[in-house]
Amino acid sequence: MVTFKDTALPNIIEFRNLSQTYDGGKSMILKDLNFLVEDKPGQGQFVVILGASGCGKSTLLRYIAGLQKPTSGEVLLRDKPVEQSGVRAGMVFQQYSSLPWRTVLENVELGLDYKGVEEKERRLKAQEMLELVGLAGHEHKYAVYPTLSGGQLQRVAIARSLIANPEILLMDEPFGALDINTRLQMQDMLEEVWLKFQPTIVFVTHDIEEAVYLGDDIYIMAANPGRFVHHVTVDLPFNRNLEVKHSVHFNELVRQVEDKMIEVSAMSK
Ligand SMILES: Nc1ncnc2c1ncn2[C@@H]1O[C@H](COP(=O)(O)OP(=O)(O)OP(=O)(O)O)[C@@H](O)[C@H]1O
Ligand SMILES: [Mg+2]
Numbered sequence: 001m002v003t004f005k006d007t008a009l010p011n012i013i014e015f016r017n018l019s020q021t022y023d024g025g026k027s028m029i030l031k032d033l034n035f036l037v038e039d040k041p042g043q044g045q046f047v048v049i050l051g052a053s054g055c056g057k058s059t060l061l062r063y064i065a066g067l068q069k070p071t072s073g074e075v076l077l078r079d080k081p082v083e084q085s086g087v088r089a090g091m092v093f094q095q096y097s098s099l100p101w102r103t104v105l106e107n108v109e110l111g112l113d114y115k116g117v118e119e120k121e122r123r124l125k126a127q128e129m130l131e132l133v134g135l136a137g138h139e140h141k142y143a144v145y146p147t148l149s150g151g152q153l154q155r156v157a158i159a160r161s162l163i164a165n166p167e168i169l170l171m172d173e174p175f176g177a178l179d180i181n182t183r184l185q186m187q188d189m190l191e192e193v194w195l196k197f198q199p200t201i202v203f204v205t206h207d208i209e210e211a212v213y214l215g216d217d218i219y220i221m222a223a224n225p226g227r228f229v230h231h232v233t234v235d236l237p238f239n240r241n242l243e244v245k246h247s248v249h250f251n252e253l254v255r256q257v258e259d260k261m262i263e264v265s266a267m268s269k
Helices: 057-065 104-113 119-132 150-163 180-197 208-214 248-267
Strands: 011-022 027-038 046-051 072-077 089-092 168-172 200-204 217-222 227-233
Touching (some): 011 057, 057 200, 180 208
Parallel strands (some): 046 200, 046 217, 168 200
Antiparallel strands (some): 217 227
């Protein structure tokens, strides 16, 4: 059982006693799962979820995005059921999710389409966002591999999510398919973007160093059935950089999370 931070701050994401079953109840994926993320107005939060493959991490993100409902239990955003909450949530998937027959600029503009924003303004905003994620000069290329690299395609997806100014940004192993150098660059870019926009980010990864480098709070899930079993507070400086990564405390935190993951893997059989 994990005790969640529950202070006077307003709640932004809450799961109450979620269960998810398939096959008419024969397959129990999540059981009595609880989770709470508080909103830090004007600051946002960076929450990381770690856990073995199949424990239900992507399922949890789909609940928040309103793409799926649990078999039982409540999913609340700002204390209201997802569909009544009006909370804007954006999602970045592991697989590239851009439309390959549209250009980079058009893909990013798509994030604004539904709001009926005028074309000129849409262009301008998309352009701004592309600069921010380091894609200036690539606007008119098609958003398809290998015209764009894997890292560039994820930059497009991040820009598209951000342009709608989401209160919650859901990221499902967004850098999992990238080589190590690109991954490290993307982590720094994401941190910059986060500091600028300050959404609440829920980030799923299998990479422990990535979790410690980016997260304020790391929640660890066990599987069979999926539930939260550990919480690690990352008490590192707000602005992360190479110096932080090379610090003794960073490495202590990585070891601490690694130990917990080993323990969890024994609990998940
Ligand atoms: N429609 C479905 N029918 C049956 N089982 C399903 C269905 N959808 C998901 N599952 C199961 O739910 C479990 C949780 O899936 P989920 O994708 O959330 O896991 P995950 O933690 O994101 O895993 P990974 O780390 O591999 O991405 C998996 O065991 C999956 O097989
Ligand atoms: Mg997943």
